[in-house]
Amino acid sequence: MSARAPLSPNPSPPGGEGSALDAASPPPAGGRDRERGSTATTPPLLEVRGLTKHFPIRAGAIVEREVARVRAVDDVSFTVARGETLGLVGESGCGKSTTGRLVLRLIEPTAGTILFDGEDVTGLEGAALRRLRRSMQIVFQDPYGALNPRMTVEEIVVEPLVVQGGTTRADMGREARRLMDLVGLPAAHVTRHPHEFSGGQRQRIGIARAIACRPRFVVCDEAVSALDVSVQAQIVNLLQDLQKELGLSYLFIAHDLAVVRHISDRVAVMYLGNLVEVADKRTLYTAPRHPYPQALLAAVPVAHPRLRRTRPRLTGEVPSPLDPPPGCRFHRRCSLAEDVCRTEVPALRDLAPGHAVACHFAERTGGPPPAAA
Numbered sequence: 001m002s003a004r005a006p007l008s009p010n011p012s013p014p015g016g017e018g019s020a021l022d023a024a025s026p027p028p029a030g031g032r033d034r035e036r037g038s039t040a041t042t043p044p045l046l047e048v049r050g051l052t053k054h055f056p057i058r059a060g061a062i063v064e065r066e067v068a069r070v071r072a073v074d075d076v077s078f079t080v081a082r083g084e085t086l087g088l089v090g091e092s093g094c095g096k097s098t099t100g101r102l103v104l105r106l107i108e109p110t111a112g113t114i115l116f117d118g119e120d121v122t123g124l125e126g127a128a129l130r131r132l133r134r135s136m137q138i139v140f141q142d143p144y145g146a147l148n149p150r151m152t153v154e155e156i157v158v159e160p161l162v163v164q165g166g167t168t169r170a171d172m173g174r175e176a177r178r179l180m181d182l183v184g185l186p187a188a189h190v191t192r193h194p195h196e197f198s199g200g201q202r203q204r205i206g207i208a209r210a211i212a213c214r215p216r217f218v219v220c221d222e223a224v225s226a227l228d229v230s231v232q233a234q235i236v237n238l239l240q241d242l243q244k245e246l247g248l249s250y251l252f253i254a255h256d257l258a259v260v261r262h263i264s265d266r267v268a269v270m271y272l273g274n275l276v277e278v279a280d281k282r283t284l285y286t287a288p289r290h291p292y293p294q295a296l297l298a299a300v301p302v303a304h305p306r307l308r309r310t311r312p313r314l315t316g317e318v319p320s321p322l323d324p325p326p327g328c329r330f331h332r333r334c335s336l337a338e339d340v341c342r343t344e345v346p347a348l349r350d351l352a353p354g355h356a357v358a359c360h361f362a363e364r365t366g367g368p369p370p371a372a373a
């Protein structure tokens with residue numbers, strides 16, 4: 001595994017694009033059809049259209065009936081290209097994990113379509129769904145909670161193969177050792193239990209388990225959020241190495257804008273169940289056009305004392321997804337809101353190839369980046 005520069009705690013200021021952090025990022029791997037937004041000419045590995053999840057809230061002493069709906073994800077559309085990392089960011093409760101679970105078919109969508117490698121997988125069941133699960137895996141935030149403490153590491157990492165069937169005991173032992181090697185752990189430690197490893201090592205075990213079935217697509221749901229900064233950098237580097245070696249595509253879900261910037265090719269920003277901006281990371285971090293990501297970036301501490309902020313900070317609480325505001329869901333927190341924002345839902349529309357924004361006034365929200373000198 002190649003050593004890479006550690007992560008910076010914050011996104012670099014404007015003009016910082018091309019900084020040491022980004023110079024340390026691997027160039028696009030040769031031979032992979034890396035898509036940049038809608039400019040791609042090859043079909044994406046994953047495409048979701050109008051993905052929606054409303055969780056019903058039921059109540060009633062004798063007969064339960066639906067009394068409300070949590071609108072966790074509403075009409076979300078995006079693509080992930082082969083070998084690409086799409087970052088997914090947004091405040092807590094905005095629907096990131098629900099989106100990841102929907103894509104993996106771990107929960108059923110209320111509406112929408114999921115296409116994987118050109119095939120509509122939204123309604124797959126039984127053996128066909130099990131086959132799909134080989135290709136799509138997840139790495140969770142809590143490396144300890146995700147691992148059964150009573151199982152050995154060998155049992156944990158080969159469990160997905162056991163579920164799929166058709167693997168002999170000897171194959172599994174060999175496979176467990178190969179996976180340990182791939183994630184940078186001593187193969188001899190396969191007989192140990194999760195409590196005998198550090199947090200970072202446990203996340204490596206979680207990653208080994210996720211790649212056991214040789215998937216093509218992995219959802220990383222806050223996969224480094226619980227780790228110390230230095231360990232975060234090692235795990236991010238491991239994910240990038242594995243992406244190059246195995247040709248993986250990632251949906252990388254995280255709160256930390258710096259980590260997302262480091263690992264992602266493109267970034268999608270979510271607010272209260274909707275996507276509000278999708279762009280390549282350079283555009284998103286230096287010239288965001290939606291007031292929400294502008295405010296999110298303005299909230300990131302800037303190390304340089306001479307840098308001052310020209311964009312508004314985020315104020316107020318995220319409204320409840322039980323009763324989201326009409327029109328633009330961001331309008332109660334947006335300093336640019338006008339009457340139309342309170343009644344009409346802004347569509348996610350292309351401002352430029354690969355740059356989509358859901359704001360009625362996206363054409364005039366440009367100007368200096370969030371932390372201009």
Ligand SMILES: Nc1ncnc2c1ncn2[C@@H]1O[C@H](COP(=O)(O)OP(=O)(O)OP(=O)(O)O)[C@@H](O)[C@H]1O
Pocket residue numbers: 055070071072090091092093094095096097098099321
């Ligand atoms: N099974 C469920 N039943 C009812 N509501 C749910 C369920 N799962 C999630 N929700 C709600 O859906 C909304 C989106 O949740 P989700 O976990 O996707 O958010 P998130 O962006 O991943 O948040 P975080 O950053 O805190 O992990 C939240 O309001 C959450 O309470």
Ligand code: SF4
Pocket residue numbers: 290291292328329330331332334335336337338341346358359360361362
């Ligand atoms: S549509 Fe209106 S309320 Fe929503 S982000 Fe744009 S200006 Fe703000």
Ligand SMILES: [Mg+2]
Pocket residue numbers: 096097098221
């Ligand atoms: Mg989550």
